[in-house]
Amino acid sequence: MDSRPILNKKITLKDFKEFYWLKEELVTFCRSEGLKTTGGKVEISERIEFYLKTGLVREGEKKKAPKSKFDWNTEVLSLQTIITDNYKNTENVRNFMLNHIGQHFKFNVKFMNWMKVNTGKSLADAVSEWKSICTKQKTTTEIKSISPQFEYNTYLRDFLVDNPTLKRDIGIKLWNIKKTLRGDTKYSKEDLKLLKKEIIIN
Numbered sequence: 001m002d003s004r005p006i007l008n009k010k011i012t013l014k015d016f017k018e019f020y021w022l023k024e025e026l027v028t029f030c031r032s033e034g035l036k037t038t039g040g041k042v043e044i045s046e047r048i049e050f051y052l053k054t055g056l057v058r059e060g061e062k063k064k065a066p067k068s069k070f071d072w073n074t075e076v077l078s079l080q081t082i083i084t085d086n087y088k089n090t091e092n093v094r095n096f097m098l099n100h101i102g103q104h105f106k107f108n109v110k111f112m113n114w115m116k117v118n119t120g121k122s123l124a125d126a127v128s129e130w131k132s133i134c135t136k137q138k139t140t141t142e143i144k145s146i147s148p149q150f151e152y153n154t155y156l157r158d159f160l161v162d163n164p165t166l167k168r169d170i171g172i173k174l175w176n177i178k179k180t181l182r183g184d185t186k187y188s189k190e191d192l193k194l195l196k197k198e199i200i201i202n
Contacts, residue, residue, distance in 0.1 A: 004180050009033060013052045020151065020179040021045070079124035087115055100127050108133065151185045158187035170195070 005015045007029050023041045026048060030037045035047055035057060050058045068084035075081075077096040089107050097105045100123075110133050115126060152175060159171035177194045179185055 009052075011052070013049065015182075016048065016052055018182045020185045077123060079122060079127070081123045083115060083119055083121050083123070083126065085119045087119070089115070096123065097127070097130065101130060105130070151179075155185060155187050159191075162187065162189065163192075 004019055005011055007016070007021060007025050009032075023044065026041065026044045027037045029035075029048060030044060033051060035051060037044070039047070047058060050056070068086045070084045070086060072084075072086070072088045072090045073092050075092070077092065079100070089112055094105070094107065111126075111130050114129050114133075118125070118129075155175050155178070156168065156171045159166075159174060160168065163171075174187075174191050174194060175185075178187075178191060
């Protein structure tokens with residue numbers, strides 16, 4: 001069985017791609033090599049892959065400074081307020097949404113992503129969009145998709161769907177074994193064989 005390599009500039013691209021890494025490990029690597037540390041796990045991984053392939057920092061990495069000076073922490077918000085290019089999910093926005101939607105309002109990934117890409121629309125549009133997202137989530141019977149950077153959540157979900165009679169703790173133990181091995185971290189029925197040496201399934 002391969003031992004998990006150390007994540008430093010000497011690691012091969014093959015090893016980097018075939019082992020699981022925590023986001024904290026990726027960020028630490030970026031800091032040590034002078035790479036940007038911002039973004040989601042997938043974005044950071046792609047940045048490191050490019051660096052390992054070329055030894056260079058990818059062009060266009062610098063984020064454009066927002067033009068708007070609107071302060072989403074302190075400004076008085078109304079339904080007519082326009083979503084600016086420096087929008088942030090602040091407590092001020094949360095309180096506004098609670099007032100216009102109700103105490104059941106919560107920020108969710110789909111809504112936050114919508115806000116990021118809808119500069120120029122109003123908070124009235126945002127309220128309507130949140131309600132639309134909420135309605136769809138209540139009526140759909142599909143298994144919710146999980147962003148690719150959340151491998152742990154995806155693994156446990158797939159394990160429990162495939163093994164409804166087994167406990168979540170077993171899925172967690174399997175994950176802790178799987179993430180140290182070479183290869184992808186997707187759940188497979190074959191993973192149950194990893195538990196043969198552990199008496200945890202009665």
